[in-house]
Amino acid sequence: MASGKGCYVGFDLGGTKMLAVVxxxxxxxxxxxxxxxxxxxxxxxxxxxxxxxxxxALAAAGAGVESLLGIxxxxxxxxxxxxxKIVRLTNVGWTNVPLKKIxxxxxxxxxxxxxxVNAGTYGECRFGAGKGCHDVxxxxxxxxxxxxxxxxxxxxxxxxxxxxxxxxxxxxxxxxHCGCGNRGCFEAYASRVAISARAAEAVSRGKAPALQKLAGxxxxxxxxxxxxxxxxQGDKIVEEIVREAAYIVGILAADMVNALSPSMIVLGGGLxxxxxxxxxxxxxxxxxxxxxxxxRRGVRVAAAKLGDDSVALGxxxxxxxxxxxx
Amino acid sequence: MASGKGCYVGFDLGGTKMLAVVxxxxxxxxxxxxxxxxxxxxxxxxxxxxxxxxxxALAAAGAGVESLLGIxxxxxxxxxxxxxKIVRLTNVGWTNVPLKKIxxxxxxxxxxxxxxVNAGTYGECRFGAGKGCHDVxxxxxxxxxxxxxxxxxxxxxxxxxxxxxxxxxxxxxxxxHCGCGNRGCFEAYASRVAISARAAEAVSRGKAPALQKLAGxxxxxxxxxxxxxxxxQGDKIVEEIVREAAYIVGILAADMVNALSPSMIVLGGGLxxxxxxxxxxxxxxxxxxxxxxxxRRGVRVAAAKLGDDSVALGxxxxxxxxxxxx
Numbered sequence: 001m002a003s004g005k006g007c008y009v010g011f012d013l014g015g016t017k018m019l020a021v022v023x024x025x026x027x028x029x030x031x032x033x034x035x036x037x038x039x040x041x042x043x044x045x046x047x048x049x050x051x052x053x054x055x056x057a058l059a060a061a062g063a064g065v066e067s068l069l070g071i072x073x074x075x076x077x078x079x080x081x082x083x084x085k086i087v088r089l090t091n092v093g094w095t096n097v098p099l100k101k102i103x104x105x106x107x108x109x110x111x112x113x114x115x116x117v118n119a120g121t122y123g124e125c126r127f128g129a130g131k132g133c134h135d136v137x138x139x140x141x142x143x144x145x146x147x148x149x150x151x152x153x154x155x156x157x158x159x160x161x162x163x164x165x166x167x168x169x170x171x172x173x174x175x176x177h178c179g180c181g182n183r184g185c186f187e188a189y190a191s192r193v194a195i196s197a198r199a200a201e202a203v204s205r206g207k208a209p210a211l212q213k214l215a216g217x218x219x220x221x222x223x224x225x226x227x228x229x230x231x232x233q234g235d236k237i238v239e240e241i242v243r244e245a246a247y248i249v250g251i252l253a254a255d256m257v258n259a260l261s262p263s264m265i266v267l268g269g270g271l272x273x274x275x276x277x278x279x280x281x282x283x284x285x286x287x288x289x290x291x292x293x294x295x296r297r298g299v300r301v302a303a304a305k306l307g308d309d310s311v312a313l314g315x316x317x318x319x320x321x322x323x324x325x326x
Numbered sequence: 327m328a329s330g331k332g333c334y335v336g337f338d339l340g341g342t343k344m345l346a347v348v349x350x351x352x353x354x355x356x357x358x359x360x361x362x363x364x365x366x367x368x369x370x371x372x373x374x375x376x377x378x379x380x381x382x383a384l385a386a387a388g389a390g391v392e393s394l395l396g397i398x399x400x401x402x403x404x405x406x407x408x409x410x411k412i413v414r415l416t417n418v419g420w421t422n423v424p425l426k427k428i429x430x431x432x433x434x435x436x437x438x439x440x441x442x443v444n445a446g447t448y449g450e451c452r453f454g455a456g457k458g459c460h461d462v463x464x465x466x467x468x469x470x471x472x473x474x475x476x477x478x479x480x481x482x483x484x485x486x487x488x489x490x491x492x493x494x495x496x497x498x499x500x501x502x503h504c505g506c507g508n509r510g511c512f513e514a515y516a517s518r519v520a521i522s523a524r525a526a527e528a529v530s531r532g533k534a535p536a537l538q539k540l541a542g543x544x545x546x547x548x549x550x551x552x553x554x555x556x557x558x559q560g561d562k563i564v565e566e567i568v569r570e571a572a573y574i575v576g577i578l579a580a581d582m583v584n585a586l587s588p589s590m591i592v593l594g595g596g597l598x599x600x601x602x603x604x605x606x607x608x609x610x611x612x613x614x615x616x617x618x619x620x621x622r623r624g625v626r627v628a629a630a631k632l633g634d635d636s637v638a639l640g641x642x643x644x645x646x647x648x649x650x651x652x
Contacts, residue, residue, distance in 0.1 A: 078620055135485055149585065151477060158587020159461055160624035165584040170577050170616050172498065182616055251496050258491040259475065259585065261484020290496050290508055294404055298486035 006069040007061060008319050009054050010312030012116060013075055015039060015091030015143075018050060020057035021312035025069070027127060027320075029309060031060035039092045046094065047102065068109040070323045072315025073099060074119035081161050084113055091143075112318035116311050117268075118155045118164060120304070121148025123314030124266045128305035135262040138304075139166055140269035141249050141279075142224075144179065145187045149260070166252055167191065186252045190245040192271055196222035198241045199230075208235040224274035231275070239278070242271075246279045250286025257291040257299050268304035276303040332395040333387060334645050335380050336638030338442060339401055341365055341417030341469075344376060346383035347638035351395070353453060353646075355635060357386035365418045372420065373428065380433075394435040396649045398641025399425060400445035407487050410439055417469075438644035442637050443594075444481045444490060446630070447474025449640030450592045454631035461588040464630075465492055466595035467575050467605075468550075470505065471513045475586070492578055493517065512578045516571040518597055522548035524567045525556075534561040550600035557601070565604070568597075572605045576612025576627075583617040583625050594630030602629040 007030060012019040014037060022031045033056040035049050058065060077089035084100025100111045114122070121130075121138025130136040130150075138148035147166025149156040156163050167187035168180050175184025188194060196219045202208040203217040210233035215221035231239045253265045265283065272279045283301050291299070304310050333356060338345040340363060348357045359382040361375050384391060403415035410426025426437045440448070447456075447464025456462040456476075464474035473492025475482040482489050493513035494506050501510025514520060522545045528534040529543040536559035541547035557565045579591045591609065598605045610627050617625070630636050 147585070151482065156477065156586065158621070158624070159589040160587045160621050162618070162620045163585065163587035165618050165621060168584045168616075168618050169581040173577055173616065180618060251499055255495040255581070256585070258494045259473070259489065259582070260482065261486045261489035263485040290494075290499065292488070292491050292494050292506060294488045295484070295486055295491060298484070 006067050007058070007063050008070050008072065008316040009057060009068065010072045010314070010316035010319065011050065011054070011074060012119075012308070012311035012315070013037065013050070013073060013089075013092065014116075015076065018053055019308060019312055020053045021309055021316065022057045022061040022063065023313065023316050027313065027316060029313070030063070031057050032309075033057035033060060037092060039094075043094045043097055046092070051106070065107055068107050070110045070112070070316070070319030071103050071107060072112045072114070072119070072312070072317070072319035074114055074116035074311035074315045076116045078162060079113055079115060081113070081157065084111065086113070110319060110323040112315060112322040114155065114315055114318055115148070115164070117146030118148040119314035119318065120146075120268055120310040121150055121266060121314065122155055122317060123306055123310040123312070124268065124304050125150050125153075126317045127313055128310060129266050129302045130264045133262075133264045135260070136264045136266055137166075137253070137256040137260060137262045138266045138268060139249055139253060139256075140267075141190055141245070141271045142192050142269040144191050145249070145252070146269070151260070166256070169252060169255065171248060171251070186248060190248040192224060193219065195227065195241055195245045195271070199227060199238050202235075202237045202241065207237045210235045211238055224270040227271075228274040242275060242278055243282050246275075246282035247286050249279065250283035251290055253283050253301065254287045254290035254296075257287055257295050261295050261298055263298060263300065265299060265301045266304055267301070268310055272303050273307060279303060332393050333384070333389050334396050334398065334642040335383060335394065336398045336640070336642035336645065337376065337380070337400060338445075338634070338637035338641070339363065339376070339399060339415075339418065340442075341402065344379055345634060345638055346379045347635055347642065348383045348387040348389065349639065349642050353639065353642060355639070356389070357383050358635075359383035359386060363418060365420075369420045369423055372418070377432070391433055394433050396436045396438070396642070396645030397429050397433060398438045398440070398445070398638070398643070398645035400440055400442035400637035400641045401425075402442045404488060405439055405441060407439070407483065410437065412439070436645060436649040438641060438648040440481065440641055440644055441474070441490070443472030444474040445640035445644065446472075446594055446636040447476055447592060447640065448481055448643060449632055449636040449638070450594065450630050451476050451479075452643045453639055454636060455592050455628045456590045459588075459590045461586070462590045462592055463492075463579070463582040463586060463588045464592045464594060465575055465579060465582075466593075467516055467571070467597045468518050468595040470517050471575070471578070472595070477586070492582070495578060495581065497574060497577070512574060516574040518550060519545065521553065521567055521571045521597070525553060525564050528561075528563045528567065533563045536561045537564055550596040553597075554600040568601060568604055569608050572608035573612050575605065576609035577616055579609050579627060580613045580616035580622075583613055583621050587621050587624055589624060589626065591625060591627045592630055593627070594636055598629050599633060605629060
């Protein structure tokens, strides 16, 4: 790429790792770079790592910082959109960071910040599974269950900016405790952590021999890829556990169909990347059972298509829009 | 009112009765008329009754049909907004009626059609409990549980036009059968019919002496007003039954806060009109327990203020907007 044509960088910042994606004006991906977040080092160390990651990705694309047209961030936490600030990133630990100002001053390019699942849903809506759709609900089961709502082609933030907390809708008000402090949220039943806990139980009872070898009964080792492998290797109980969780995600999808009548439900995140067929199948089954006939006819359920890039590409699209406004 | 200044008529059409409200250009109510729907007579008889009701209301306001600036309809069923048609009115029985065309040709004034709960939520948003709010979710527990979603000051229809079926979100996927054919919808737990069935049980067991006298164990007699009276007269078990149902409505409200982050939840319909304090109290309690802290801080929960007029006034506001577009 001739750097004079300009390019965008999109960030997907997670609790353990960060991904920077470089794309050209046509949103074609030119290069990527990854780094560990090392959240424990605090924001100043994190900032240095983000800058290094950004510049590494640009270099890999054969571009310099002078060619930057915009930078977008998908961030896991609470944001102040008007001020362009991080209020709090739960799993990263950073609070009260004027991220937009910092990066605009350093690189002289417009910066957009967005919640990561909102950005991922927007990425899929613009460039992936939901291309051409204007009303899309994204459900991203992973460590938690994130949600993103696109209405009329725009991310719905609500009055607080924090709309889309779909993992914390109530599945059973008398159910188990959830990380948020409430009880019986969808997340408490169908997050990767909830699935892993049930799978670890099966390992402990000697019912999941493949998973036993792959990960043992340690929740931190029972990640999406280990679950997927153990199912392929014949652990029927693990498949049942994942299918039950995927069906519960499908009930959440049906709820969103009944409430919002979107044209598409996009399923994304690590679990779906690893076991897309199971997730799409169970979600379709739940939508068929629990969405109203008039509404379910209007909706398509599909897995995300952009893989690890969905958040960064959504953030890039938002950066491009921020640039046009300025 | 001088008829030369013009006025609007709004209809709230129900399965058993219809209400026509006349308002001036400032949306001040001038007069009302009511008639039985007599749905069993089919649409042609219904149309004659609607026209008579409209003209009676106009006459009560001292206005003639020549002064009509617009007509709005709040209708209980499935509509085709583009074509201005009724697709199907569930409890009325009319299907495939080009209502907009019929009334525009007869009265020469612009006509707007809308789902009744959407219209009621919009009425409250424009003139009632949600005045000044742009992001409002309406929940109207009654024979069923209707929902309306206002985003950015506009009714959210979704791709099918039928968004806002909040009564059919899932409360418990293994729960009792719902009128829609699914299981465990919020409506199956917290509609007036579900409440009346539980109250009738209490009557049968001799635990609700006041309700016994007021309505007996007949579900058709145990209406909102009878429930409210029996509570006032000391039927503790009836109060418990209503509070439990109101709390379940509150869980639905919490779900909507987590998903959409509205500035307001408006509770309306017959049960709330009869027992507003109980409904608002239990809903606030459920939102406090089940909505995320960041999101619940942004939301107010209140009972509808316009009473029987909310649907008709919402329909009038929509008719006024339809008139501006033409």
